[in-house]
Amino acid sequence: MSWRAPGRVNIIGEHIDYLGGTVLPFACGLEIRCEVQPLPDEIILVSDAETDEVRLPLDVADVPRPEGWARHIWGVARALGDVHGVRGRVTSTIPPGAGLSSSTALEVVVALALTDGVPPAPEVLQRAEQDATGVPCGVMDQATLLRARAGHALLLDCATGESTDIPIAESIGFVVIDTGTRRELSDGRYAQRRAEVERGDLPRQRHAETEQGRVFDAVEALRDEDVARLGAILLASHASLRDDFDVSSPALDAAVDLAMVCGASGGRLVGAGFAGCVVAVVDAAQETEVVRAVRQRGLHAWAVHPVDAAGPVRD
Numbered sequence: 001m002s003w004r005a006p007g008r009v010n011i012i013g014e015h016i017d018y019l020g021g022t023v024l025p026f027a028c029g030l031e032i033r034c035e036v037q038p039l040p041d042e043i044i045l046v047s048d049a050e051t052d053e054v055r056l057p058l059d060v061a062d063v064p065r066p067e068g069w070a071r072h073i074w075g076v077a078r079a080l081g082d083v084h085g086v087r088g089r090v091t092s093t094i095p096p097g098a099g100l101s102s103s104t105a106l107e108v109v110v111a112l113a114l115t116d117g118v119p120p121a122p123e124v125l126q127r128a129e130q131d132a133t134g135v136p137c138g139v140m141d142q143a144t145l146l147r148a149r150a151g152h153a154l155l156l157d158c159a160t161g162e163s164t165d166i167p168i169a170e171s172i173g174f175v176v177i178d179t180g181t182r183r184e185l186s187d188g189r190y191a192q193r194r195a196e197v198e199r200g201d202l203p204r205q206r207h208a209e210t211e212q213g214r215v216f217d218a219v220e221a222l223r224d225e226d227v228a229r230l231g232a233i234l235l236a237s238h239a240s241l242r243d244d245f246d247v248s249s250p251a252l253d254a255a256v257d258l259a260m261v262c263g264a265s266g267g268r269l270v271g272a273g274f275a276g277c278v279v280a281v282v283d284a285a286q287e288t289e290v291v292r293a294v295r296q297r298g299l300h301a302w303a304v305h306p307v308d309a310a311g312p313v314r315d
């Protein structure tokens, strides 16, 4: 049996999920797959991207947190409690540490493999990620990967868990640009920003408040198929993440500038920040041209389209 979980591109609503804010992500075509056969009493996984094999008992309650990628599998088995044994292989097209939710995709796909496809509640996998990495993440990535629908963004209220599917018109395109820089969220900076905004630090709070307004503005711009307005909203989000929340980097700022030079309407760092990728909004008719122009200037870029949430591989 083979399972897949997509990556996540957040259109807007960054660093507000853990404050109970409303966010607007979608699931993108990059994905992690996990192909498994049943085993009676063990979890054995290998990955194309890792040298070490993961080997865990079904009950990990007394197993200390392992190092490396095994910690994600351990976190999932621990959070789920009741899992099947499997032997399997993991393959991925999601660059790790790049703001596209590769660790949550791994956790979601493994959760499906260990339960024969019973989707857990997003909060259960949020706990798995927090236990595995020590990063006090919100619930956006888990909810996106478990609920998103093709052709739609997920307007997710992180306070209530309620969500609405927002159609993304064919005229609106999204391009991800990879700076090639990488980060580990367990380095403490994510936790530090979260603590600062929760303590009431003024610039951090200003970001959270203005970002929330921009999410609802972006929903309107999507509804009106107004690429120029959506672009301006994304640029304002990037400025706020850079100046008020302090999670950008020179490489991310440069990639947003590059997106503009190459014909995007706007762009912003995507995910937690510090390194990784930016998402740019483009007129869909220009998508290929923008991707080509960015690549010509030396950065990797590709168009992303909203796909369905995690589930069985159907091809």
Ligand code: GLA
Pocket: 013, 014, 015, 016, 017, 018, 101, 137, 138, 139, 140, 141, 271, 272
């Ligand atoms: C990471 C976390 C999310 C969210 C984003 C920033 O992806 O896992 O919960 O906080 O950063 O918006």
